[in-house]
Amino acid sequence: MAKPQKRYVCQACGGVATRWQGQCADCGEWNSMVEEATNVTVFSAKHDLRTGGRAITLVGLDADIPLPKRWTTGIAEFDRALGGGLVPGSATLIGGDPGIGKSTLLLQASARMAMAGQPVAYISGEEAADQVRLRARRLGLGQAPVQLASATSVRDILTTLEKAPPSLLVIDSIQTMHSDLIEGAPGTVSQVRASAQELIRFAKERGTALVLVGHVTKDGSIAGPRVLEHMVDTVLSFEGERSHQYRILRAVKNRFGGTDEIGVFAMAEAGLDEVANPSTLFLTDRGEEMSGATVFPAIEGTRPVLVEIQALIVRLQSGATPRRAVVGWDSGRLAMILAVLEARCGLSFSTAEVYLNISGGYRVSDPAADLAVAAALVSALAERPVPTDCIAFGEVALSGEVRSVAHANLRLKEATKLGFGKAWGPKAKDGPPAGMRQESFASLGALVDHILGRR
Numbered sequence: 001m002a003k004p005q006k007r008y009v010c011q012a013c014g015g016v017a018t019r020w021q022g023q024c025a026d027c028g029e030w031n032s033m034v035e036e037a038t039n040v041t042v043f044s045a046k047h048d049l050r051t052g053g054r055a056i057t058l059v060g061l062d063a064d065i066p067l068p069k070r071w072t073t074g075i076a077e078f079d080r081a082l083g084g085g086l087v088p089g090s091a092t093l094i095g096g097d098p099g100i101g102k103s104t105l106l107l108q109a110s111a112r113m114a115m116a117g118q119p120v121a122y123i124s125g126e127e128a129a130d131q132v133r134l135r136a137r138r139l140g141l142g143q144a145p146v147q148l149a150s151a152t153s154v155r156d157i158l159t160t161l162e163k164a165p166p167s168l169l170v171i172d173s174i175q176t177m178h179s180d181l182i183e184g185a186p187g188t189v190s191q192v193r194a195s196a197q198e199l200i201r202f203a204k205e206r207g208t209a210l211v212l213v214g215h216v217t218k219d220g221s222i223a224g225p226r227v228l229e230h231m232v233d234t235v236l237s238f239e240g241e242r243s244h245q246y247r248i249l250r251a252v253k254n255r256f257g258g259t260d261e262i263g264v265f266a267m268a269e270a271g272l273d274e275v276a277n278p279s280t281l282f283l284t285d286r287g288e289e290m291s292g293a294t295v296f297p298a299i300e301g302t303r304p305v306l307v308e309i310q311a312l313i314v315r316l317q318s319g320a321t322p323r324r325a326v327v328g329w330d331s332g333r334l335a336m337i338l339a340v341l342e343a344r345c346g347l348s349f350s351t352a353e354v355y356l357n358i359s360g361g362y363r364v365s366d367p368a369a370d371l372a373v374a375a376a377l378v379s380a381l382a383e384r385p386v387p388t389d390c391i392a393f394g395e396v397a398l399s400g401e402v403r404s405v406a407h408a409n410l411r412l413k414e415a416t417k418l419g420f421g422k423a424w425g426p427k428a429k430d431g432p433p434a435g436m437r438q439e440s441f442a443s444l445g446a447l448v449d450h451i452l453g454r455r
Contacts, residue, residue, distance in 0.1 A: 010026060011032045012024065020033055070085030071118065071167060071168070077263030091234070092234040103127075103172055105272050110146050121146075123148075123151055124149070152186060178191060235251070236249055278305045294311075295415075296392060307362050310356070315352050330365070333373075338354065349381070371393055375424065378448050387422060402426045426441065
């Protein structure tokens with residue numbers, strides 16, 4: 001019998017070391033290495049791995065086998081982020097900050113699926129069943145036939161559900177689950193991995209759609225071993241500030257759909273409400289012209305979202321180092337735009353503090369926002385407002401060239417629908433939609449001249 005070997009596993013990232021060390025070499029966390037014992041089987045020449053196994057069935061990609069149908073949750077924004085709904089036998093991991101609304105969203109989805117006739121089980125390891133029922137009544141879902149339980153033992157949960165597997169199984173949360181097949185307290189790397197593995201195997205064998213709630217660390221990543229995200233089929237991130245009304249459900253990984261779709265919700269007294277037109281959340285009242293404000297049509301998957309980009313320039317009188325503050329955008333991208341404006345357009349920001357903000361707490365990663373940011377900066381510097389009915393989009397190169405971006409027509413159509421009549425951007429291949437007048441700029445210098453009234 002092989003001698004048990006000791007290994008040390010990081011409780012923050014799941015990194016493995018053969019000896020104890022004070023700092024994890026993978027993530028840099030201190031005092032996170034915990035000893036685990038594992039039995040390692042050594043195969044010798046006498047062992048033949050080709051015999052003693054069970055033959056498996058191989059099928060081709062063109063096999064005439066019906067594909068599984070998706071189950072809709074009754075929440076269109078949730079289904080959009082999932083790629084069209086829940087796939088039978090799939091495992092979904094959803095993470096987010098405490099109090100962001102993960103349990104509320106899943107309870108609403110569970111209740112609607114149960115009222116549609118699907119068997120649903122909601123297992124909570126953090127709350128008692130009466131607490132979940134109380135929250136369901138507050139949300140107006142007290143009559144939904146959802147099967148509730150408060151348990152942390154994976155063996156007890158699977159034994160209970162073995163006779164009548166549900167269509168949807170919600171585990172809230174995976175960090176509270178405990179498997180008696182391995183030693184360790186709930187929440188440790190080994191327990192999270194083992195518990196998730198048993199639950200996922202049950203879901204695959206019984207055709208149950210499994211949804212796991214995951215805690216997040218202080219940097220926003222899902223707590224536990226990194227392998228947990230590899231084990232599941234879909235990873236969803238619930239984003240948003242608790243001080244703001246909106247919430248965004250974003251797919252980080254999806255084996256059954258794209259990772260560029262988002263679901264938008266608004267927190268209300270009766271739970272999470274769907275937002276069919278997210279642009280209304282991120283656009284402020286634009287009745288008066290104001291310098292430093294530009295509207296940018298962002299693209300999230302197949303959905304255009306109009307957001308307002310705000311810039312503020314403060315001139316310094318002394319020789320203090322100017323500050324650069326960014327909220328909702330990449331600070332490195334801002335430094336690049338400022339450098340292009342100085343080197344290619346002759347504008348000086350070296351003696352000014354620059355503040356950039358995306359309204360509503362929205363985060364923009366689309367490179368098409370370069371032109372809108374540059375327009376906001378020039379408008380704030382010259383104190384010349386951008387027209388309130390104007391949008392701006394386009395990628396800016398280091399040479400100052402304004403390059404075309406994807407889905408230009410989709411951006412223009414959404415802006416036209418919301419009452420915008422003018423667009424600044426690169427030269428378009430196709431004409432703008434009816435009611436929209438597009439002004440094309442080949443370089444950033446041309447846009448600067450236009451804002452400053454030089455042409």
